[in-house]
Amino acid sequence: MLTRQPLVVEVLRGHVVESVHQVMVAVVSEAGHLLHGWGNTNYATYPRSAIKMLQALPLIESGAADKFELKDEWLALACASHRGEPKHLEALSAWAHKIGVAESALACGPHLPYNEAAAHEFIRHNKKPTAFCNNCAGKHLALISTCLHLGEDYHGYEKHDHAAQKRLRNILTETMKVDHGKIPEGIDGCGIQTYAVPLQAIAIGMSTFINQHTNERRKQAAQRLTRVVTSNPFYIAGSDDFATSVIQKTQGRAIIKGGAEGVFAGFLPDKKVAFALKVADGAGRAAQFAASQVLLHLGGMNLDEGKALSKFTQPHITNWKGDMVGTLRIAKPQ
Template identity: 30%
Template sequence: MSQAIQVYRGSYLESTHHIHVAVVHASGKLLYAYGDPYRRTFPRSSMKPFQAVPLIETGAAQAYSYSASDISLSCASHSGEVIHRSAVLDILSRAHLEEEDLQCGTHEPRDKESYKQLIREGKELTPVFSNCSGKHSGMLVTALYMGEDIKTYREVTHPVQQRILKVISDVCDIPAEEIELSVDGCGVPVHRLPLYNTALGFARLAQPEEQVSAGRAAALSTIREAMTAHPEMVAGTKRLDTDLMRAFGGRVVAKVGAEGVQCMGITDLGIGIAIKTEDGTARAAGVAAMEVLRQLGVADEAAYEKLKDYAHAPVYNARNEVIGVIEPNFILEPVDE
């Protein structure tokens, strides 16, 4: 099998990346595959829409006046821009919580201007800059609303995490005891399951009716609609998830995950897509995602024109000159089951 993603410097092939893809219908049928569609994978932050389900189902989002934008932020791997940080702080304020209650840790934000401004002001990074602060604020307010310990909300035995485990088990159609657990970058449990089941989860995020209970379907629809209506909160400026959902006008719900994971749901087709780069490289995942959408015939040329730098990603040098390109080199294989 040739390498699916090829990186060119000038006209010369410099590097390659192998990928795995599962394309699944909400009914459970595996439609297309590339590589190993059953590869066990930590979807990482791609699970955030499902981790937000208890926020809706418990009534916590309603109790603390979550807007659709706030719900979108609870699913985010955001860039740490002002709109993201201010929204997290506002959520915490409404719940009478402090930023210090967030247990997501700190890291440099993707939004470099925000980081430079922090340095100019002589301030330290705080948890609100974390790309996971929206998710953690949702977990916090859920624990608070349910009368549970807010200091241990990220532990695997905490009711917050146990509810999330049950949601993933249900939506992705895999017994909870078969979901392997470890620790994510932000300190909460992370779930390892076959790529197929992750894709199935995104198919049901896209079109949950008659696939899960009515109440759960309503929660998934609320989350999907919030993400597609406010894609700027899911990621940020010049980010694939944001630009993809904006270009496709609500037809695609998308969520990136660390270590080369990209997941998408096609709302009108009830199809879920899960992609994993074998070497964990993010630059290959976006190119692969765009090629999968192209091969599935999703949307028109106008949308692809807006996203052309993701489909054939330019390689830049230190002078910001384009000196190469990252291109797809694979064909999805239809699955006859």
């Protein structure tokens, strides 16, 4: 299905539509051909954290993961937006110790854990968040690990002209089929570059993980990351998170990753399709709901799995007492 009309997520309170969010979606085949589209599939946007699996490819392809004998949960953290739970922080600390760097080497700024219970623990004990608490800490350790393996000075690895960033531009250019040296860029929340690309290009990039016709090194790296994410979904995000829950419930038949400002991307290994979506106004709850509906539409989740994940697939609006006062839905086309 291809339509210029975006998906429209309506937020109802009672029987009244209180908010409306327009969602653009691109779905591509193993070869990167557009199969389904809603709205402007060439809409240029920053993928943000939705493409961390692509950004983790150099860690595998360079040989750094094998050189340092990195554990699978660490490799999953390289692809993650972790929620700062104790197991996340313990794994990151162990990884840094393994490669011989201090936490201060990470260029990402600290923030409180995204997990509410973990954040409350920090506040209760008057602990200051550190760089490991940053949801992108695994990506940063991956960049540093790769630099160390290749004999590069990792200091300043977040800077535009550092070898680490040139490597990321190259991998994103190769996988998304868009020259990342010639497109607008900004600085992501964790301090490294992010690049504005067409939505369809994000989906094409994610098709790397289902493409059996790429070179052998790329294919093996993609398969390895798919395996570790499937086996370690907790480390992709954390407890009670949408992405973690989908990967767990489907046992890896759907791999998804969210990014800031209403972006989601993912792939379905069995169906041989990849997708990307963007909510025009950046609303996260609309992005999560739209992603769940795209997964159901594409067969990434079956009806039983959808029911088991009803918190995400059929979300309710509640008041502070916990009473249901509204819901979300996909509007019917006009």
